[in-house]
Amino acid sequence: MRELTPRQREIVLLIQEAIRNNGIPPTRAEIAGALKFRSVNAAEQHLRALERKGAIELLRGTSRGIRLKDAFREGSLRTMPGLPLVGRVAAGEPILAEEHIEARHRIDLDLFEAPPHFLLRVHGMSMKDAGILDGDLVAVHRTSEIRNRQIIVARLEDEVTVKRYRQEGHRVWLMPANAEFDPIEIDLREQQFTIEGVVVGVVRDSMRSR
Amino acid sequence: MRELTPRQREIVLLIQEAIRNNGIPPTRAEIAGALKFRSVNAAEQHLRALERKGAIELLRGTSRGIRLKDAFREGSLRTMPGLPLVGRVAAGEPILAEEHIEARHRIDLDLFEAPPHFLLRVHGMSMKDAGILDGDLVAVHRTSEIRNRQIIVARLEDEVTVKRYRQEGHRVWLMPANAEFDPIEIDLREQQFTIEGVVVGVVRDSMRSR
């Protein structure tokens, strides 16, 4: 997609503003008015150019039929479908496969230190002492760069698990936060496991989960 | 604001859907078409009724000039300033006083069983075994109707505290979820305390809080 010209960016800004303020996109006449065009056709031509460049989509024969394409839409949160909530994950399938997505929830990303990419429902009490209970949702930031003592989401023989990470050389321990559970030891030279991400937050529906 | 009729709710739903799918509100004709009205005026009348009830705002002389009022806007997230985050509460002041509001955070309300009215930062580890750690945010639904064993936010001699509720006759215990803390006993005939609400959820920024 080619770059937008400054004037075209102004038009996009104007459309965003109209949607934010009035809930509806502007008409050609309103665009012309705002930018002091004497001709509505100037607005029309700009819209056509923006459509060619893929910034907007024009619905023909429709009043105010201007649709901002994703990249030009405002406020990530505002338009984002929301973080996918991943439930049980079937063996051999990617964690974010559509089948696993139970719902989507919108949450201010700045509630967390690092932006989460998805939510995962936790089963079992193995992380109880870390304040993660059965049924809780953990907010997960997808990354493979993790440090010791971080709580991570890992994949181990097709099971998804949430544990505290500890590595020494080629040996990795997945540490539960509950005395009733045993650590899982992994030898990186023999076994393979995948790190899906790091837990950046927890969301609990207190009344439902207990 | 009076309740909406089922038919009126359908109209609101339709408007939400149109905005979600097309980015623009529907015309009267589109509403009539979708609901199989033979007359566009049926749609007009519904819109007028919805405007009277405060669900929408109609921009006169404007095509697609339908604006959903906050409470009826989708996601509520989109427009809501967000749940107020309450930090330390000063003695003698209402919990939601402006001075206590550290920030506002937008969260899908349907993440929780009951809609939260505000977030409160928890200090201390007294609810550790209930998975509520120091620095966590609890989502609070303001109500005075609470049942035994629910985790509540109470006010006791100008201190705001989160504890599990237990009542027998005129005696109330505020139970910590941590063996290192003692229950607080209250005699309703002598002491007075205020119930600020019930905890409906927990939100934790894992990386910041530890």
Next chain:
DNA sequence: ATACATACTGATAATATATACACATACGGT
């Protein structure tokens, strides 16, 4: 030198849309 995108003015036709008016039925409250 010529083609092509940008950035407009100005006018007009076609149609999309809002809105008013007349009328009908059903239902709940007074």
Next chain:
DNA sequence: ACCGTATGTGTATATATTATCAGTATGTAT
């Protein structure tokens, strides 16, 4: 019995809006 609200049908019209045609001027790449 009467009124107001909800839920429609049907017709008509003013106007809001899209869309097209005919130009002008400027810069940039070929």
